[in-house]
Amino acid sequence: MKNKLIISLFVAVFILGGLPLYASHHKEMSHKHEGNAHAHGKMTHKENQQVPKNQLNKEAPHQIKVRVDGIVCSFCAYGAEKNLSKLSFIDKSYYGDDGVFVDIEKGIVTMALTAKKKADVKSILKALKKGGYTPRELSFVDHGNVIKTIKLDEKEIKK
Amino acid sequence: MKKRIKQYLLAILLSPTILLAHQPVMDMAPRWEGGYGFQTRLESFSSNQLKQGTTEVSNPLGLRNEKTTLWLEGVYSFTREHRVSFKLPYTNHFKRVGDGGSTQDLRNEGMGDVIVGFLNKFYVNKKDYTGNISITPSLRLPTGATGGDISIGDGVVDFGLSVSASVESYGFYGMVDFFGWANSIESDGSRNGNSLGLDIDMGIHPYHDMKTNSGVFALMGLNSRIYSKSLNPGGFENQNSGSASIEMVPTLIWYKDNIMVRGQYHMPIYSDMNGSQLQPTSGIQFGVGIVFES
Structure with missing residues (x-):
């Protein structure tokens, strides 16, 4: 039974915690891919829309x-x-x-x-x-x- | 000897459940209008040390009590001041009881009694800290099974009240929670012991990364509990029930954005048991909480 409880907890952890973490990781990866695309001279969907890429460390003007x-x-x-x-x-x-x-x-x-x-x-x-x-x-x-x-x-x- | 063993049996059967104070997901967040959150907690406690008063006595029959509970908890904030919360337990309970020199293993599992809390918080925000005083009436509703070898629920509505105060700055977190439960008499005349609790949590916020909104809290808690004697079926007072105990609870919390993960270790440092009872022993808790904006 303890095993069942532990498995249930891990399922809950994945549902409650894992998905948002995955979403945030996925978002970061998307930004990285955009950066890579830019380095290779390709235009991303975001660049087509003229939205600047995410500027984590820069002060906004x-x-x-x-x-x-x-x-x-x-x-x-x-x-x-x-x-x-x-x-x-x-x-x-x-x-x-x-x-x-x-x-x-x-x-x-x-x-x-x-x-x-x-x-x-x-x-x-x-x-x-x-x-x-x-x-x-x-x-x-x-x-x-x-x-x-x-x-x-x-x-x-x-x- | 036989009488004593029967007393042990009754003491274990009527041993009160672990009381729950507030949890950070309920206290710290969500403090925004329309915010809501969920938390799961796995807690595991076991006892195999027999005590008379404050003295440990031998336990030749190897009597023990083990309880593992998975809690699903939720909170909704109508406003910063008014919230409603629920705590639903799923419990696996094992007891080894003795009678006439032989032992018997009792086991049950299932959904327990749900606790519904109505949180009223009065906040103060200052430049370097925030604090609140909370008054929380609670109801424990009879959603748990009362049949089987061990009752998971008590079959009646119980009433709780908590008065707490917490203060938090960038580097410090402190909370004092005074609470009690008045248990109702069950259909057979029995009743779990009423209880009072005082939890004090003090801690530091040693690490926070502004860019990733992640960090750590380290807390040390001092939990004290007083249980009155319970009533046996028929309404007779059980002389092997009721206790006073104090435990230390180191807690570590990690958070990132809207997710909080916590681990706790419960370490008993004092217990005084009426008659002969198994004393509370160490336990662990592990939980994951998440909050959302509306």
Whole structure:
């Protein structure tokens, strides 16, 4: 019977854990394949659409940085990060595959912005609050320079 | 001697089930509206040391109690403050009991009683930490089988209440959970002992990789339990039941994005048993949890 339980657990592990891990690995491999195709002078489907390849380590030229109270654990911030990445003005070609980088040590959430659409601050604040956190300060960054900072008062936070 | 062995038998048959406090997937996440998560946990506990009070006594008949349970758990967050959770056990239970100098092996397996919890959390978010106080009433519903050599479920609705507080910073995690279960009287007049528990977990967050959203938590828990005496069929108090115990629980948690894997070792450090009973001995737990956004 113990064997049955152990087998059941492993099945559950594969279903609950294995598939998402496989999906993320598959995604990474796709990016690598795109890189290889580029090196060999071939055009990938993504390049045809003129979407830049994923830029894991590069700073996005247009960003919004939000200082957020309570964001100290990435497992806990998963929902907020995914809600932010769904916003239409987020450039998903940065910071992995969602355009959002959460620095839990400094409590700062950075979002890469597309040049084509205007960022909607209200929807950013809403996504963070629905995610269980308290946004405190918002900065617009253009090519590494902070061009505007908004400190949020209690009224705006509670809205 | 025969009387004592019968007492052993009753003590083992009515030994209370392991109490469960909160688990990280329920506490730390999902804290977002519409979030949900699942967790499976395999736990295995065994006892073969007989005790009278705090003194270990000989166990010539080799009486023992082994229980392996696979838990399927789930949680849904309506809002950050209000969640509902369930914990459904599938149990394999083995007992060697003694009567008149001979032993008998009893075994049963099946679905146990499901626990439904209604979590109410009050959060505070500060620059360097987040914390919450939780009040969680729970119901244990009679979904488990009551027949067979050993009852997997108790056939009645039991009531639980937990009051907990947790705080977490980038490098630290701490939680205190005080909880209790009031068990209802079964149709034959018997009742499992009511219980109180206090779990304290403190730990560090020694590693986190920002780029891959993965890392490790290392926790040390101190779990204490007090069980009142149970009632035998007919409503008579069982003198070989009820206990107080403390165990240390080192825990290691690995996470990546929305997946969390945890391993625990339960190490008893103190137990005081009423009458003669098998004392709780070491156990292991292994679990995998996953959370989703809505």
